């Protein structure tokens with residue numbers, strides 16, 4: 001049986017949900033069908049390594065919108081539906097259902113990258129990408145005390161913070177010489193290392209995993225230097241593999257209206273690289289901001305054509321660990337200078353990133369004012385001397401340049 005729709009959205013996540021919302025806000029009155037692989041209606045992923053993992057936020061408060069919202073806006077959502085191929089105006093699900101579309105919005109995010117070492121399939125080895133992953137992890141945590149987290153990025157560190165607060169013995173294993181190496185400067189990396197260690201987390205840098213050991217269930221992590229870390233449970237936070245294979249592509253790049261090179265197919269969110277002036281080129285971002293803003297750009301183009309506003313948003317991001325609230329604005333990629341603003345030992349502070357003398361990003365830790373005011377500096381690429389940026393007696397909004 002073939003299901004026909006004007007717009008098919010594949011992926012019922014952050015970007016897919018926003019695309020449906022924005023299409024209606026822009027005045028689109030045609031038929032919208034959203035299909036998603038998961039059993040859930042669209043929900044927020046960030047709490048999966050924060051207050052949902054800790055049990056502070058209940059499942060019903062994960063939903064991006066209440067169930068009635070979608071019906072009221074006449075958005076048809078089919079959950080537990082995986083699209084396996086797309087060809088000439090037709091998307092095909094793994095159970096053979098066919099979806100004929102006028103326009104396709106590919107919003108399929110990605111899947112958590114799996115460990116490739118020996119033992120990766122043992123019981124007690126977890127990843128965090130979906131609510132289901134989190135529920136499985138939480139159920140398994142009761143009987144686990146020694147936790148090894150592989151990967152010192154945001155997801156791994158947020159998870160370490162939640163679990164150490166629950167009294168678990170947590171070790172983070174990171175292959176790079178510092179935490180958050182891909183996304184933050186050394187001052188931020190060092191600060192988070194010290195914060196985790198102060199909460200009793202063991203951080204192992206420059207450390208490669210050789211394999212996981214255990215009979216049916218994991219009992220230890222063998223490191224490349226021969227050491228064995230005893231482990232009741234292992235969590236891999238080693239990144240994302242974009243879900244784009246059903247489009248017949250290895251990677252998806254879109255233009256500033258989120259159009260792919262395939263006719264009538266847009267791609268948005270974690271799965272799609274887009275031209276971004278803050279990156280000075282094409283980049284694939286994994287953030288709520290990017291998912292939402294790409295969705296808005298695609299919806300506007302579908303409704304208004306080339307007169308629609310293209311994607312040109314300044315990237316922002318956040319991370320919560322312990323009582324540390326990190327807010328990032330801009331992209332620090334390619335910075336050649338950093339300025340510490342404020343005293344990290346005293347509480348709120350920011351790391352300002354510059355490239356060729358221009359402010360390109362800020363990491364603000366418990367410093368919401370710097371974050372809010374710093375955005376304008378990033379947007380205009382302000383040229384301000386490092387001495388001035390470091391002067392906390394002058395608010396960033398008063399700095400000219």
Ligand SMILES: Cc1cc2nc3c(=O)[nH]c(=O)nc-3n(C[C@H](O)[C@H](O)[C@H](O)COP(=O)(O)OP(=O)(O)OC[C@H]3O[C@@H](n4cnc5c(N)ncnc54)[C@H](O)[C@@H]3O)c2cc1C
Nearest residue numbers: 011013014015037045046083108109269270286287288291
């Ligand atoms: C644990 C965790 C913590 C995070 N914390 C933050 C944070 O603090 N701040 C921040 O800005 N960002 C955070 N992020 C990132 C943010 O959640 C993502 O950038 C955002 O969800 C991307 O939205 P998306 O719609 O592109 O992808 P997703 O939200 O992943 O949605 C894609 C959906 O498509 C489905 N799908 C995939 N393939 C198919 C297919 N073939 N057919 C049908 N459906 C398919 C997937 O199952 C999924 O439901 C976090 C992510 C995780 C996992």
